[in-house]
Amino acid sequence: MKLHGGHVVVIGGSSGIGLAAARLARDEGAEVTIAGRSQERLLQAQQELGGGHTVVMDITDEGAVGKGFAGLSHVDHVLISAGTILNGAIVNNDLANLRRIVDERLWGLTYVVRHAAPRMSRGSITFTSGSLSSRPRRGTAMLTAILSAVEALAPALALELAPVRVNAVTPGLIDTPLLHAAYGAERDTIIQNRAAILPGRRVGTADEVAQVILMLMTNVYMTGEVVHVDGGGRFV
Numbered sequence: 001m002k003l004h005g006g007h008v009v010v011i012g013g014s015s016g017i018g019l020a021a022a023r024l025a026r027d028e029g030a031e032v033t034i035a036g037r038s039q040e041r042l043l044q045a046q047q048e049l050g051g052g053h054t055v056v057m058d059i060t061d062e063g064a065v066g067k068g069f070a071g072l073s074h075v076d077h078v079l080i081s082a083g084t085i086l087n088g089a090i091v092n093n094d095l096a097n098l099r100r101i102v103d104e105r106l107w108g109l110t111y112v113v114r115h116a117a118p119r120m121s122r123g124s125i126t127f128t129s130g131s132l133s134s135r136p137r138r139g140t141a142m143l144t145a146i147l148s149a150v151e152a153l154a155p156a157l158a159l160e161l162a163p164v165r166v167n168a169v170t171p172g173l174i175d176t177p178l179l180h181a182a183y184g185a186e187r188d189t190i191i192q193n194r195a196a197i198l199p200g201r202r203v204g205t206a207d208e209v210a211q212v213i214l215m216l217m218t219n220v221y222m223t224g225e226v227v228h229v230d231g232g233g234r235f236v
Contacts, residue, residue, distance in 0.1 A: 003025055006076035009033045009034075009116065010033070011081065013034025014034060016177055019048070020209070025217070034055070035057040059108030059111060074121075080112055084104065105149075109153070122163050123217075125157070125166045127168040128150075128168070130143075130170060130171060131233055135234055147170075166223060168226045173233065175203050199232040
């Protein structure tokens with residue numbers, strides 16, 4: 001019960017991995033605040049959690065991030081799991097897509113760290129990356145670059161923010177609502193094809209990633225690490 005009585009803030013906590021981590025943290029006795037862009041989705045998630053606090057926050061807007069954290073006097077752990085999957089091709093792509101990837105995945109993370117860290121004495125910050133960081137595919141160049149940058153930030157910030165610990169989790173293909181948004185009607189085919197080549201013959205769940213995130217929150221000797229939760233996907 002190492003989280004009991006602590007305050008856990010989950011950015012992107014209204015669905016998927018963020019919601020799963022918020023649920024596990026609440027089960028461990030933590031005070032939980034979930035943040036996201038949609039008030040409606042946050043309220044639905046709050047009901048599913050059976051309580052907790054909600055903050056409407058667009059992490060691409062530093063003013064909104066600052067306002068969200070202004071009401072929090074103290075934070076023990078932060079998880080940043082916000083971010084969509086967009087076309088990352090450099091050529092023949094809308095520059096707005098590329099800027100959005102950078103804004104969501106890198107600047108958004110930067111804003112959260114700048115406003116969360118002054119409210120933390122110890123505890124942890126956990127980033128989420130993605131398997132494209134080490135296994136790029138055609139059309140993912142900018143997303144691959146930014147996810148790699150997120151992983152590089154973890155050890156650098158672990159030194160800068162110490163004794164606050166900083167780690168990153170790199171999920172593989174995880175069955176979450178993000179897959180529906182990213183792949184639409186192709187979702188089931190993509191899952192089946194990917195599962196067929198994974199060692200365990202299945203894709204992961206949000207709860208399995210959340211379990212690793214809680215380990216990083218509670219293991220006080222873990223800092224500066226990038227932990228892959230991909231079912232061995234980067235080896236096949």
